Amino acid sequence: MKDKSFLMIPGPTPVPESVLLTMAKHPIGHRSSEFSKILESVYSDLKYVFQTKNDVIVYTASGTGAMDAALSNLINPGDKVLSLVIGNFSQRLAKISTALGADVEIIEVEPSQAINPMVLKERLDKDINKEIKLVTLIQNETSTGVTNDVKTLVSIIKEHGALSVVDGVTSIGAIDCKMDEWGIDVLISGSQKGFMVPPGLSFLAASEKAWEVHKDCKRPDFYFNWDTNRKSVLANSTAFTPAVNLIAGLKTGLEMIKEEGLENVIARHTKLSKGLRTALKALNLKLFVDDDKIASTTITAVLPPEGISVPDIRKILKNDYDIEVANGQNALKDKIFRIGTLGFVSERDVIMVVGALEATLYKLGYKFELGSGVAALIKYLNNN
Ligand SMILES: Cc1ncc(COP(=O)(O)O)c(C=O)c1O
Numbered sequence: 001m002k003d004k005s006f007l008m009i010p011g012p013t014p015v016p017e018s019v020l021l022t023m024a025k026h027p028i029g030h031r032s033s034e035f036s037k038i039l040e041s042v043y044s045d046l047k048y049v050f051q052t053k054n055d056v057i058v059y060t061a062s063g064t065g066a067m068d069a070a071l072s073n074l075i076n077p078g079d080k081v082l083s084l085v086i087g088n089f090s091q092r093l094a095k096i097s098t099a100l101g102a103d104v105e106i107i108e109v110e111p112s113q114a115i116n117p118m119v120l121k122e123r124l125d126k127d128i129n130k131e132i133k134l135v136t137l138i139q140n141e142t143s144t145g146v147t148n149d150v151k152t153l154v155s156i157i158k159e160h161g162a163l164s165v166v167d168g169v170t171s172i173g174a175i176d177c178k179m180d181e182w183g184i185d186v187l188i189s190g191s192q193k194g195f196m197v198p199p200g201l202s203f204l205a206a207s208e209k210a211w212e213v214h215k216d217c218k219r220p221d222f223y224f225n226w227d228t229n230r231k232s233v234l235a236n237s238t239a240f241t242p243a244v245n246l247i248a249g250l251k252t253g254l255e256m257i258k259e260e261g262l263e264n265v266i267a268r269h270t271k272l273s274k275g276l277r278t279a280l281k282a283l284n285l286k287l288f289v290d291d292d293k294i295a296s297t298t299i300t301a302v303l304p305p306e307g308i309s310v311p312d313i314r315k316i317l318k319n320d321y322d323i324e325v326a327n328g329q330n331a332l333k334d335k336i337f338r339i340g341t342l343g344f345v346s347e348r349d350v351i352m353v354v355g356a357l358e359a360t361l362y363k364l365g366y367k368f369e370l371g372s373g374v375a376a377l378i379k380y381l382n383n384n
Contacts, residue, residue, distance in 0.1 A: 001322055004322040005318075005322050005323075005324060006322055006323050006324065006349070006352075007324050007340070008323055008324060008325050008339050008340050008341070008345075008349070008353050009324055009325060009326040009338070009340050010142045010170055010193075010298065010299045010326060010338060010340040010342060011142070011169075011170060011190070011192045011193045011199075011340065011342060011343075012192040012198060012199050013192060013193055013194075013196065013340060013342045013343035013344060013345070014196070014343065014344045014345065014349075015196055015197065015198055015249075015344065016196055016252075016253070016256060016344050018252050018256070019196055019197060019249045019252045019253050019256075020249070022248050022249050022251070022252045023198075023245045023246065023248060023249040025245070025248070027244045027245055028244060028248075030238060030241055030242055030244050031237070035244060035247075036236045036237060037236075038247060038248055038251050039058075039236045039237065039238065039247065040236040041251050041254075041255075042058065042247060042250055042251050042254060043055070043056060043058075043233055043236065045251075045254035045255065045257070045258060046058070046203060046205075046254065047205075048254075048257075048258060048262065049172060049173050049194075049195075049254065049257055049262060050172060050177075050179050050187060050189075050203070050205050051177065051178045051179050051180060051181065051262075052179035052180045052187070052205050053180060054179065054180070054205040054206060054207060054208075055205065055230050055233045055234065056203050056204065056205045056233070057069070057203065057204045057205070057226065057229040057230060057233055058201055058202075058203055058233075058238065058242065058247065058250075059201065059202045059203070059204065059223075059224060059229070060200065060201060060238075060240070060241075060242050060243045060246075061200075061201075061202050061224075062190060062192075062199055062200065062202060063167075063169040063188070063189070063190030063192075063193075063202050064092065064202075065202050065224065066169075066188035066189070066190065066202035066203060066204045067092060067093055067096055067167060067188060068096055068221065068224060069188070069202075069204050069221065069224035069226070070165050070186045070188050070204055070206075071093070071096050071097055071100055071102075071136070071165065072096075072100055072217075072220060072221040072224060073206075073214050073217055073220045073221065073224065073225065073226045074133075074134060074163065074165070074186070074210065074213055074214055074217055075097060075100040075101070075102045075133075075134075075217070076101075076216070076217060076218050076219075077100070077101030077102070078101065078102070078103060079101075079102045079103065079133045079134070080102070080103045080105070080131045080132050080133055081094075081097040081102040081103070081104045081105070081132070081133065081134055081135070081136060082104075082105050082106075082107065082123065082124075082132050082134075082135045082136070082162070083097060083104055083105070083106050083107070083135075083136045083137075084106075084107050084115045084120065084135065084136065084137040084138075084148070084153070085106050085107065085108040085109075086108075086109055086111065086113065086114060086115060086138065086141045086144065086146055086148065087111050087138075087141035087142070087143035087144045087146065088141075088142075088143040088329050088330060089138055089141060089142050089143060089167060089169065090136070090137065090138035090141055090167065093136035093137075093138070093165065093167060094106055094136065097136060105132075107119060107120065107123060111141075111143070111144045111146075111288075111331075111332065112144060112146065112288055112289050112290065113146065113294070114146050114147065114148045114149065114294040115137065115148050115149075115153060117149060117152045117153055117156055120135075120153055120156050120157075121156045124156060124157070124159075124160040124162070125160075127160065130160070130161055130162075132160070132162045133162060133163065133213075134162050134163040134164070134165055134185075134213075135157045135162050135163070135164055135165070136165045136167075137150065137153055137164065137165070137166055137167070138166070138167040139166055139167065139168050139171040139172075139175060139177055140168070140169075140170045140171035140174075140175055140296050140298055140299070141296075142169070142170045142299055142338075143328070143329045143330075143332065144288060144289065144299075144301055144332070145288060145289050145295060145296040145298075145299040145300050145301040145338060146289055146294050146295070146296060147171070147175060147294055147295070147296045147297070148294075149294075150166060150177065150182065150184070151178070151182045154166070154182050154183055154184050155182070155183070158183045163185040163186065163209065163210055163213055164183075164184055164185045164186070165185065165186040165188075166184050166186065166187050166188070167188060168187050168188060168189045169188065169189050169190045169193055169202075170193050170194070170296075170298050170299060170342060171189075171194070171298065172187070172189035172193075172194055172195075172203075173189070173193070173194025173195055173257055173262075173265065173343070174193070174194035174265065174266065174269045174297065174298045174342055174343065175266065175269065175296075175297055175298060176266050179205060179207075180207075183207070184207070185206065185207045185209055185210040186204065186205070186206045186207070186210050187204070187205050188202060188203060188204045188205075189202065189203045190202045190203070191203075191246060191250060191253075193298075193342055193343060194257075194265075194298070194342060194343050195250060195253045195254070195257075195343070196253040196256065196257075196343045196344045197246060197249045197250045197253045198246065198249070200243050200246045201243060201246050201247065201250060204226075206226065211226070214226055214227075223240070225239075268345075268346075269297045269298055269341065269342070269345075270297045271381070271384055272297075272341045272345060272346075272347065272349075272350050273295070273296070273297040273298065273300060273341050274292075274297070274380065274384070275347075275350055275377050275380040275381050275384070276300050276339065276341060276350050276353075276354065276377070277292070277295065277300060278376050278377060278380040279350075279354045279373040279374065279376050279377035279380070280300070280302055280354075280373065281376075282372045282373050282375070282376035282377075283357075283358065283361070283368055283372060283373040284305075284368060285302050285303065285305065286302070286303040287300065287301070287302060287303075288301035288302065288303060288332075288336050289301060297341070298340065298341060298342040299338050299339070299340055299341075299342065300338065300339045300341065301328070301332075301336045301337070301338045301339075302336060302337055302338075302339065303335070303336055304336075304337065305361065305366050307365075308361070308364045308365075308366055309334065310327055310328070310334045310335065310336065310337045311327075311334060312364055313325075313337055313357075313360055313361070313364070314327060314337060316360040316363055316364065317356055317357065317360050320359070320360070320363075321356035321359065321360065323352070323353055323356050325337050325338060325339050325340075325353070326338040326339075326340065339353060347381050350377065350381075351374060351377060351378065351381075354373045354374050354377050355373075355374050357373070358370060358371070358373050358374060
């Protein structure tokens, strides 16, 4: 049905009407005092969501822009980088580091697994001469729905002395990430995820230690340069012409997060995803990430039942029920489908996707007790 489409992919995520309405106004001058006030509010609220006292830079770029910004302001050719890879997006940090001329070593696990902190510790303990300059890692791997224990991993990296560069694109504003308390050095995210804003903005915060290391970066990127951009943050401005309407929308999105309270937002994501997992299990569907302890609370990857294809499931969900879920990526294409419960998502949405999935599977001839997923979900939501 026209205009009925509902996104349950891991981003872009649904955008609240109040954010859309804020963005629907005429653009305002980016050097005006009116826009400066918007930025003042945005910069302050971003610190709240990033759980940091560090300044948060806003780039007019997608999430990958902030990944690039993080690494191109730290790496000199030949630097040793350790990349913890659990899927496509954590691998991208390794790829960017390689493109910048770093000597990249990778610790990689099976796509349904998280990094074992002991494996990291063992590797860093061997680096007696402290050659490893920085470690890249991801909090929430979007391609698989696995969440790393960033708190423990970062504490190990800190003990060694290397910098930690953390991708929080599908976790910030949804999964707990205490930048300052946990000692994360560089943390990045993007607008089209937990922030409930369309794609186009990305964010970066760096610790004092990262700023010190940055001083020795010989050729930092021009557009993404930390110094130029932070100078503007401190002046409630931006270095270049920003996406003014998106930033106006971001102000509203951040205010919504503040109003609900970050802890409550995080708890909502936990409850909805756990309810979804309970429902999927009740339907006898196999979850890609078995272990509840490392299962993402923003993305749930599901295997199709025997004899039913992922494209068929996605097609019926979209054409008949106006719900979009994501396919797997690369080697996991057509092997899994991914349901996003990220950002502007409520109990209604999860009940809706489980109901629509049941209807889809019923049409495709899957043998199960109709209603069992929805029943398990409703029970879960009411008991938790
Ligand atoms: C965890 C993670 N990192 C990085 C990115 C890249 O962001 P973008 O596609 O906005 O460049 C994504 C995109 O989905 C992501 O999920």
